[in-house]
Amino acid sequence: MRNSYQTIPAVITKISPQTDNIKLFRFEFEKKSFKISGDDFIFRPGQFLILSLPGWGEAPFAPCNRLGEELELCVRSVGRLTRKLHSLKIGDKVGLRGPYGNGWPLNDLSQIANSKSSEKKNLLIIVGGLGLIPLRTLILGKKEFLGKDAKIQIFYGAKHPSEMLFSSEYKDWRKNGVDLQLTIDASCPEWRGCVGLVTKLFDAAKVVENARAFVCGPPVMYKSVIEKLKEKKFEEEDIYLSFERRMHCGIGVCQHCGVGNFYTCKHGPVFEYGLIKNTLGAI
Amino acid sequence: MNNAQLRKFFDKIKEDRVVFGPAIQDGKTIIKKIDDFRDLKLDGRLPIFSFKRFFLPEKESLFEYVGVNLSKPSERKTQKIALFGVNARDLKSILIYDQVFEKDPWYQERRENILVIGQMSATSEGKWEKIEEDLFEHLSFDIFLARFAPALDGLSPGESTRDSEPKRARISGDNDLTVFSGSVLGREVLENSGYNDFIHIQFSGPVKEKGIDKRMLRIKEKLEKQHDQAIWDRLGARCIECGKCSIVCPTCFCFRIDDQAELGRGRAERDDRSDNQGTRNRCWDSCFYQEFSELSGGHKFLNTTAKKIHFWYFHKFVRIPEEFDMVGCVGCGRCAEVCPVGIDIKEVLKEIEES
Numbered sequence: 260m261r262n263s264y265q266t267i268p269a270v271i272t273k274i275s276p277q278t279d280n281i282k283l284f285r286f287e288f289e290k291k292s293f294k295i296s297g298d299d300f301i302f303r304p305g306q307f308l309i310l311s312l313p314g315w316g317e318a319p320f321a322p323c324n325r326l327g328e329e330l331e332l333c334v335r336s337v338g339r340l341t342r343k344l345h346s347l348k349i350g351d352k353v354g355l356r357g358p359y360g361n362g363w364p365l366n367d368l369s370q371i372a373n374s375k376s377s378e379k380k381n382l383l384i385i386v387g388g389l390g391l392i393p394l395r396t397l398i399l400g401k402k403e404f405l406g407k408d409a410k411i412q413i414f415y416g417a418k419h420p421s422e423m424l425f426s427s428e429y430k431d432w433r434k435n436g437v438d439l440q441l442t443i444d445a446s447c448p449e450w451r452g453c454v455g456l457v458t459k460l461f462d463a464a465k466v467v468e469n470a471r472a473f474v475c476g477p478p479v480m481y482k483s484v485i486e487k488l489k490e491k492k493f494e495e496e497d498i499y500l501s502f503e504r505r506m507h508c509g510i511g512v513c514q515h516c517g518v519g520n521f522y523t524c525k526h527g528p529v530f531e532y533g534l535i536k537n538t539l540g541a542i
Numbered sequence: 543m544n545n546a547q548l549r550k551f552f553d554k555i556k557e558d559r560v561v562f563g564p565a566i567q568d569g570k571t572i573i574k575k576i577d578d579f580r581d582l583k584l585d586g587r588l589p590i591f592s593f594k595r596f597f598l599p600e601k602e603s604l605f606e607y608v609g610v611n612l613s614k615p616s617e618r619k620t621q622k623i624a625l626f627g628v629n630a631r632d633l634k635s636i637l638i639y640d641q642v643f644e645k646d647p648w649y650q651e652r653r654e655n656i657l658v659i660g661q662m663s664a665t666s667e668g669k670w671e672k673i674e675e676d677l678f679e680h681l682s683f684d685i686f687l688a689r690f691a692p693a694l695d696g697l698s699p700g701e702s703t704r705d706s707e708p709k710r711a712r713i714s715g716d717n718d719l720t721v722f723s724g725s726v727l728g729r730e731v732l733e734n735s736g737y738n739d740f741i742h743i744q745f746s747g748p749v750k751e752k753g754i755d756k757r758m759l760r761i762k763e764k765l766e767k768q769h770d771q772a773i774w775d776r777l778g779a780r781c782i783e784c785g786k787c788s789i790v791c792p793t794c795f796c797f798r799i800d801d802q803a804e805l806g807r808g809r810a811e812r813d814d815r816s817d818n819q820g821t822r823n824r825c826w827d828s829c830f831y832q833e834f835s836e837l838s839g840g841h842k843f844l845n846t847t848a849k850k851i852h853f854w855y856f857h858k859f860v861r862i863p864e865e866f867d868m869v870g871c872v873g874c875g876r877c878a879e880v881c882p883v884g885i886d887i888k889e890v891l892k893e894i895e896e897s
Contacts, residue, residue, distance in 0.1 A: 260645070260647050260650065261645070261647075262647050263645065263646075264604055264605070264612075264799075264822075265605075265612060266610070266612055268610050268611060311610065311612075312610065313605075313607035313609070313610055313612065313801055313818060313820065313822060314607070314801050314803050314818050314820055315801065316799070316800070316801050317799060318838065335838075337838045337839050338838040338839075340838075341838065352609065352610045353610055354610045354611075354612065477841075478841055478843070503837060504835070504837070504843065505833075505834070505835050505836060505837055505843075507797065507798050507799045507827075508797075508799070510645070512642060512643070512646070512795075512797075513796060513797050513798065513799075513827070514795075514796040514827075514829065514857060515796070515798070515827075515834060515835065517853065517856075517857060517861060518843075519766075519856070519860075520766070520860055520861060520864050537768070539768050539852070540843060540844075540849065540853075
């Protein structure tokens, strides 16, 4: 019978440092017949997978890009497993399993975008810190996932300019029609942009219209962002939140990621706001 | 089935299975390996621990690893066992395991090798006439041994719903057991042991025809509507997060997955020259433990005792019913018995209901 806990060996093909303690890793599966482009490991933006380094354990990560037969994970060195991962070199191996969860609700979005209706085809992405990671696949695959006419606006808050992820790509994103708005928590000499929490961008920039909002960030961020979204007249069904929780199994059994009636791994990690707004401990 | 027949039946089973069952030790009912039939105590009393660990061991090896490759543990035992004398409450929890671990290869492999023999003393359960309809048909067992109270002599459990059943499988003597089969395996085992005077019960799913218990639905609704935070604050002030309730609870099945590096064998003895070798284990966990909800970086979602105990109740009385149409509590009361600060689940449920 199928074993959900079995991992598939993957090889590191590229490592690009992002910040002091964040690296972008590129992987391909060791067995070439195992296809990312086929049905073997296809993931939708917002889904996650579990990375395994036997001896150091397992943890969930949202992939942040899909490139032919390769995928990318952006990882901060913060615990035992991720410190070990950061010590690895090109050619070293890890185990991967998944993908898990539901991902961002894109099907109807691309349908709307391709239809003549002007309704909610655009996307407002509000992210803080590492929260940008699960949205990068979507940003890079804008045309594929959202249709060519959709607008993407990003509100991204980081602690410090040096902690901004994928900063070398911003030029390309903007060229591609992405309205990227940045803010940092506290002023510093090398920053001339917006200073303040990510919610400040709601007032600093004109918010994209006819949009759904995808939100991902540290736990403290959600409440204030939702308040702002409501203020800007976003409907509950247009607000989607991606949750981070501790996970061990990834398939809705072990209980670690339980939130009210739901399991983050199985029913999430992306939740429609209306669905979980009354759930104790969700936001 | 009289005592001599029971003994014969027991000995027959012991020929190809290791038998575990209730026995008395220091005046308490425990579960142990039964080598001598005389140690077996089928009085319907609840053992201190449930039969959980036979289905979900405290720690089991999921894989052996070499480098990043995971393979099936080489020393995995698929021992055939018999659980001889599982009370009705612990039988209920097996239904939950079967649902939760439906797709789990390790569970399924173990489950296939467990012969479940249920037991009940009518006097300890009461309301006897509805037992078949309300209970027997909704429990999963291979064989069931029921001891009817003498006062109820003459009332066959088959009478209420099974008119066509042969009337021979009745209570015959004060101490005799009435025998039921609940699976093909159970029937075979009984017949192989030379005992044929049993009634087959058709498993009708874990939920009674009337649906999930109304009171439990009320409790679920209260919990979902965030009825009364004060109850949880009060419990949070009492509970000391020891996790004993999780350990004894037959339906607490939370687990974590831990890697254990192997230090023993030298490199030369192994085929693979990788330094990195060991086992990936699945171990019992508890939502009361510190790391349960902790993220890398240290954030904890269950950061108060009140949140933890709420999580414990929410799992049993909301998430399990939501997912499987069953109540995640079998009513055994073990959690109350072991709680060092005297939190009694019956009182808590009453409080929730009345909130």
